Amino acid sequence: MQFDFIHCHGSGNDFPLIDARALMLTDGEWATVARLLADRGGPVGGDGLLLLVPGRGETAFGQRMFNPDGSEAETCLNGLRCVARAGFEATGLDRARVGLPKSDALAARVADIAPGVVSIETRITSIDDTPTGVGLTVGDAPFVEATIPGLPSNRRFTALAMPNPHLVTFVDAIDERELIELGDWCEAAPPLIPGRANVSFVTAGPAGLFVRTYERGVGLTDSCGSAMAASTVAAARTGRIGWGEAVVVRNRGGMVRARTERAADGYDAVAIAGNATFTAGGVAEIDLAAGRLISARITATRDAEIAAWDALIAGL
Numbered sequence: 001m002q003f004d005f006i007h008c009h010g011s012g013n014d015f016p017l018i019d020a021r022a023l024m025l026t027d028g029e030w031a032t033v034a035r036l037l038a039d040r041g042g043p044v045g046g047d048g049l050l051l052l053v054p055g056r057g058e059t060a061f062g063q064r065m066f067n068p069d070g071s072e073a074e075t076c077l078n079g080l081r082c083v084a085r086a087g088f089e090a091t092g093l094d095r096a097r098v099g100l101p102k103s104d105a106l107a108a109r110v111a112d113i114a115p116g117v118v119s120i121e122t123r124i125t126s127i128d129d130t131p132t133g134v135g136l137t138v139g140d141a142p143f144v145e146a147t148i149p150g151l152p153s154n155r156r157f158t159a160l161a162m163p164n165p166h167l168v169t170f171v172d173a174i175d176e177r178e179l180i181e182l183g184d185w186c187e188a189a190p191p192l193i194p195g196r197a198n199v200s201f202v203t204a205g206p207a208g209l210f211v212r213t214y215e216r217g218v219g220l221t222d223s224c225g226s227a228m229a230a231s232t233v234a235a236a237r238t239g240r241i242g243w244g245e246a247v248v249v250r251n252r253g254g255m256v257r258a259r260t261e262r263a264a265d266g267y268d269a270v271a272i273a274g275n276a277t278f279t280a281g282g283v284a285e286i287d288l289a290a291g292r293l294i295s296a297r298i299t300a301t302r303d304a305e306i307a308a309w310d311a312l313i314a315g316l
């Protein structure tokens, strides 16, 4: 089967994106497409596969996201900016409610964060801090900067479901080896957190937050949007930033602007604005039955967008 795709990134978190609104594949077949196209050793590569899917209810369109290991995530916020852009280009809208597997989000085109950098803001309101919501099998009360019994780390974590699961800890300096060890431990789906988790080490300073994330189903990535959103909420919950304060969140791949909202119903909200950069278009031929990539090639690169993003990064 032939797939047209766009190669895109949000803050350096990169993905092949397929307009799947008219494609009827099983979940298993999409998992196969994700494993083949997001394979870093293959001709395309990425931190997962993004799908633009039809909307349901009040949503104009939807997003699905598969990690490179074939698992499906509840959300992907860097990816959502790219999917929203693709949805806007397909529908003519410039703001919309976007459906996710277990929630939804608001997305809107906003002023470019730098010249030529197409920018989107996404806002989510479904943040769940209950241990059950995060997938932890210990604790009745939310973990807010608290040690988690059974986790092989003495650090104090804030646990949040965005709704994908996040464990966030604030550190003086990021020790990548320690982050990888803990991320690998979670990847083994231990009884403490059988659904696994995204783990972030975060530094907070006057210039904002810096987030380094070990992503579930991927490993260390240059950036994770839901982790940046979770880290911003964790920073507000622990008094490191004010509720509603505009914060710059940096990572290895780039940056976003973030803003939290303290909600009266107990479910906090967070908006992040950042790039939705399309770097190339391509086409891939996949034998779904055999689980084999027959061919993949880039048909066009978006040189002006690549240059605009590079200029932003150079100034960081």
Ligand SMILES: N[C@@H](CCC[C@H](N)C(=O)O)C(=O)O
Pocket (backbone or CB within 6 Å): 013, 047, 048, 065, 067, 072, 073, 074, 075, 076, 077, 078, 079, 164, 165, 198, 215, 216, 217, 218, 223, 224, 225, 226, 227
């Ligand atoms: N990179 C994403 C998150 C992708 C899903 C994650 N690996 C998970 O399994 O939860 C983002 O930008 O949010």
